[in-house]
Amino acid sequence: MTSSLLDHLHSATPTPAGALAPVPHSARRPAQLVGRTPVLWIDEPFAPAGLGFHAKLEGANPGGIKDRSALHMIREARRRGDLTPGAGIVESSSGTLGLGLALAGQTYGHPVTIVSDPGLEPAVVRLLTAFGATVDQVREPHPQGGWQQARRDRVTELLKTATGSYCPDQYENPDNVSAYAPLATELIAQLGRIDVLVAAVGTGGHSAGVSRVLRETFPGMALIGVDATGSAIFGQPAGPRLMRGLGSSIHPANVAYGAFDQVHWVAPHEAVWACRQLARRHYACGGWSVGAVALVAGWAARAFPPGTRVAAIFPDGPHRYLDTVYNDTWCGEHRLFDRAPAMEPDEIAEPDAYEITSWTRCDTVRDPLGRPQSVQHVEGVLR
Template sequence: MRTNIAPTPVPTPSPAEFLAAPATTMRRTPAGAVGNTPVLWVGEPYCGPRRGFWAKLEGHNPGGIKDRPALYMIERARESGRLAPGGRIVESTSGTLGLGLALAGITFGHPVTVVTDTGMEPLMVRLLRAHGAEVDIVDTPHPRGGWQQARRERVRALLDADPTAYSPDQYNNPHNVEAYRGLAHELIAQLGRIDTLVASVGTGGHSAGVGRELRRFLPHLRVVGVDAVGSGIFGQPSGKRIMRGLGSSIVPGNVDHGLFDEVHWVDPARAVRTARTLASTHYCSGGWSVGAVATVARWLAHTRPITERVVAIFPDGPQRYFDTVYNDDYCRAHGLLETPSTEEPEEIATPSERVVTAWTRCAKVGEIAEGRTDTVERGRR
């Protein structure tokens, strides 16, 4: 005789259980796919025997590392009332934050205008438009502040024309820094002990956010900043740069100069060589920032004690660099395929000792920002 048996009820997970779910849990929204990015050991053949470093692969976020601050800054602006429902988001970016803001616009229901310049890769322009963002391109650099200042002035003009618009101002917004605490927590959960953190520096957001939070748990952490040749962030004069995503012709307020134990300036030829080597040896790479950061992380892995654990943050993947880093014609035209003459950085005692033109290291950073004239004007927030 067949008996009808009531099915066993399936318990509904509590909010705390949802938060504790593993990274493999399926997500119901695009924003839910941000975070919990993997780490990868980068060793031989790029590094020597028993040498290497851990890479945090932020390219596994939908748009890259800046998905984190884009969502966080917009959510905080909505909570505070600075961004009204349906209000337009306007921001200056070289690319990755634009993708994050496009994601935030879709998530929270806001139109997005991204202000960039003629140096943005055509692929990135098309990606931004495909994801619903309007792209406003400035065609003339500012005589003193370069492309970044020209973009910021265009943002200000757009804000003046639309009183309901909001700019998160990634250069000075403290929420850009706070957004990266979760990344620091992920690293601790994944790796435990971390001795040296290597991070690229552009707006200053992820280096300050991750570095400060890690030092709360790891007070002896060394933080190494990676800048671009031609950038003015760490006391060098601003000059022409082709690398995007790191470096700046202005000094963003979010850069925490006192956080860094040393800084390296990396040239584009070195970054290209490293990015391509990583791709062919580890199936793991990215663009200018990844090439520069990995260059420095490898050197540290070889020169610091073998027991130290070096961690590098890779901000994105290789996809957007199809026309630049991974394009032989582009690289050849810019003289980027020549083999560097040395695998060691040059050394300077202070950031202002001389103008650097190739990979260079300085172990004395200090409070470079003291007494400077800040060319950054705070946007409407």
């Protein structure tokens, strides 16, 4: 810079703030990017034009829907004194919550250890490491509780050796439910009215938290849960599961069984078909839970009377699934292209009537463990 220009800059009268342009609306921390996600209308091929559903695109958050719960659980733990400044965070995750906890760790200054298993995509391992988290992988599933129980057991071991560390325990922590109240209020502002909500179920957090708040405004709203074949959550026998992000080999306490009007189970080949259709037709895509939810939400849009407003929650984006859901070779090796999904689900009267292997729905929803429910069923448009 020339000396004459430097002299001019030093001698010039300072310009009043905002005189030339408004103060930029720039996030000061990445956590401020969480929330206020968009809604996209989805119709064909899931439902005829005009009879589609509104998809809440939680993949627009930095790491996905669980950014909301991770930040809230850590913030509340710090407020209560359960997590002291600088102490470690240790948690089990199949991926999305891990990304959220990495964000929370950066935001509040805590080292993060994520316990996962060999099913965690290498891309997510690299992302977590890049974000500063440590990834600890178990090598063998628990004989009854599968990979999830094995991960939880490993978390217990690590907490014993890391004094002062904290586990948010997404499966049982009520903060995982209350974290989703803002998502519900966003939906109310965006859609005005919601008659049917379709949500994937894994830990049970977002289905319970969003439906609880929505029913304060729309008491007759129906809640449809979406599970994976091979998941034990709603009474099916636990089995091997290719899909991650929904379903469980255990029975999380946060699942609000009494809030559901019905449950659908979706198989991997059906979720892949739906994911590919979303990408091709709507430039919107995500992982297993997104595909499964889209399939069921499309059914709801067709099954209920015209004018019924159906909202669906898409928990994440496509990036961690590029080597699986969106990889033709991988899908071919797992025989996910061998058959097209039916456009209507099978129906069973009881959730444990028989072991299901493809898209199936059931109107009877109960806790397989018989635990008392604090969230009671509300008569909705399904009845």
